[in-house]
Amino acid sequence: MTDTPFNSWQSVQEEVLARIHSRQWKPGDLIPNEADLAQEFGCARATVNRALQNLADEGLLDRRRKAGTRVATHPVRKATMYIPVIRQEIADKGHEYGYELICSERVLPPTEVCNIMEFGRRARAQHIVCIHTADGRPYVIEDRWLNPKWVSVEEISIFNEISPNEWLVTHVPFTEGEIMFSAMSAGKTEAGLLSCKEGEALFVINRTTRNKQEAITSVRLIFAPGYRIETGI
Amino acid sequence: MTDTPFNSWQSVQEEVLARIHSRQWKPGDLIPNEADLAQEFGCARATVNRALQNLADEGLLDRRRKAGTRVATHPVRKATMYIPVIRQEIADKGHEYGYELICSERVLPPTEVCNIMEFGRRARAQHIVCIHTADGRPYVIEDRWLNPKWVSVEEISIFNEISPNEWLVTHVPFTEGEIMFSAMSAGKTEAGLLSCKEGEALFVINRTTRNKQEAITSVRLIFAPGYRIETGI
DNA sequence: CTGCTGCATATGTATATACATAATATTAGA
DNA sequence: TCTAATATTATGTATATACATATGCAGCAG
Known part of the structure; x- marks a missing residue:
């Protein structure tokens, strides 16, 4: 009662x-x-x-x-993950954030990226690779393709100072997107950038954001070994 | 206007x-x-x-x-992942589901598990390892610890027929829990069970469910290589 | 027995109104 | 000038009422 x-x-x-x-x-x-x-x-x-x-x-x-x-018969376990800006994530953990631009080039994207971003085969796109560090240690590789339509040539120089990850959030609006979590083995490149051993298991997030269907950017975040993402249910 | x-x-x-x-x-x-x-x-x-x-x-x-x-200044990217019962997930992909119990024992859990589940050091718990297959191929290893308080000895025999994953959902209520995504390299055991090469990168989900603080079960799901989990934002 | 129609019913939503609550802005007092 | 009391204001929520909409089910026609 x-x-x-x-x-x-x-x-x-x-x-x-x-x-x-x-x-x-x-x-x-x-x-x-x-x-x-x-x-x-x-x-x-x-x-x-x-x-x-x-x-x-x-x-x-x-x-x-x-x-x-x-x-509900199958109380669908719905886990909501909050994906912060990387700088914030590192700062929240109490580490000192660092950022380094590794590469910035305007080239033809691989077909895989073309498919995801629904690009024409001939269009060049901006390719950016950079690394975020926590207390000086590599934290995550950001490997990103940008639709040049959404980011002008002048704006690209900003990425010497600030990561695309952070800049995009406040400068380019998006309406929808996809996100994917997976695991990969460190190849020679990843091992070099993350200063880990080749073959180590790395946590990977792929994310594509769009504005009214049209792809703005597609990024692959490759985290240093030991990274995990957690939440409550 | x-x-x-x-x-x-x-x-x-x-x-x-x-x-x-x-x-x-x-x-x-x-x-x-x-x-x-x-x-x-x-x-x-x-x-x-x-x-x-x-x-x-x-x-x-x-x-x-x-x-x-x-x-919002930082439109927090909130990704909501739906975590279905494994059988359902495999069926939804159009594969034939299979289940095999590998091991069921009542033993002292490792301290790591004790900490997560907040167990006493002397209490035995039910440890279950089983494997889910899709079209006969290994899909995921379910490595689970059960609080015996919530699952009686008689009930444990059910796991010859049906996976703990599935049985728990409909038989034991929970109020809250934690979930963690990470990556690991396949050791000898995992490689054997998943029939993959040692050292391959595997996607891992750890989940602990509780009923009013008290841990019911803690499970580690180790997926076969290539597994990924995706959602929209 | 099968398929269609329409009714009954549970949820979904819009509205006006009223008051609650949090937090800022203002004012009075020391 | 600083502090504490107070007013103001935007969101948060409860309520009664009314109607919309989906859909299970019964009843009817074929």
Whole structure:
């Protein structure tokens, strides 16, 4: 029985969560409809709606009109990773940030990059390789292709001072993109830049950002050995 | 000028997004308050509120009472990864799923596991190693420690038939947990189980789930070479 | 038995209103 | 001038009401 009044959507959400966790409502179960819950909790339907909708967003409930609300059978583990600007990430860990431009050239991208960025075969693009360091030690290689349409030739010289990673965030807007996590073995190049042994396992993030379909940039971040990315669920 | 009526929170959100993307409202800018926007869009403040709140949830806006709403300076790239049950993941890719139990033993966990799970030093725990296959080829090693408090001795025999990964989802509730992505080199054991070469780079997911602080299980998923996890931003 | 139609129903959303809360800005007091 | 009390303001939320929309299901026609 509930003698406390559920007068906030958060408290309703907590109660619903408690019932799920206590298995009073088991995965797959149909739970009472909003109107009934509102009456039971002594609040408005809108309040219950807010709570249930939020839980549905988080993947704990499945809701369908007319069919009602049920506890998700496979509570999809949704992990939300926050991907900060690299300088920030290093600073947050309490290390001193460093940046070095390794290479900047305007060349024909490899077909792989052309495919991802949906480039014409003949168009040159800006290729930039740089490295971010933490307390002087290599932290991550940033290997990036830029659509020249979005970054003028004059602007490119800025990358002697500031990393594309950081500059782009505040200067070029994007509407959508893809991100991919994977692992690779250090080749000769990576081993050299990251001062690690060849063959070591490296964590890799590939990211392409677009503005209304059109690719702005595609980057591959190759982290030094031992890097890991963590979050709560 | 807006001659179309913004009579749904989605349309308001789109308009706001458009203004951000067009840089009419630049990162750091203070945008008009809800009441003014409501008037401009010809809708109720609640509708504007829903739209802005949603954008704030996605990290595109920063909102503070009294201070107002501004465009996020560092639009934190938030990547949401959906981590399905392995069987489902393999089935979704159109492969035939297979499962094999490699080892099941009740032993003292290594200190590393004890620390993560906050176990006593003397308590034995259930250790399970199994492998998931796609079309007969090794897909991922599941190396798991179970808190015996949450899984009875009788229940353990079920793991001859069904993977802990799958069984736990529907049988043991959890309230929170941590997840970590990293990379490792294949040792002799991993190479054997995944039939790959020693030293190959493998993608690794570590996950610990808890119920009200208390650890239920801690698992390490070691994927076959080439595995990657992707999502949109 | 099959397929279509329409009704009942649960969720989804818009609105006006009212008050709560946080945090800035202002003012009064020492 | 500095500090503390107070007013102002933008967002946050609860409420009742109304209507929109999807869809399961029953009933009907073929």
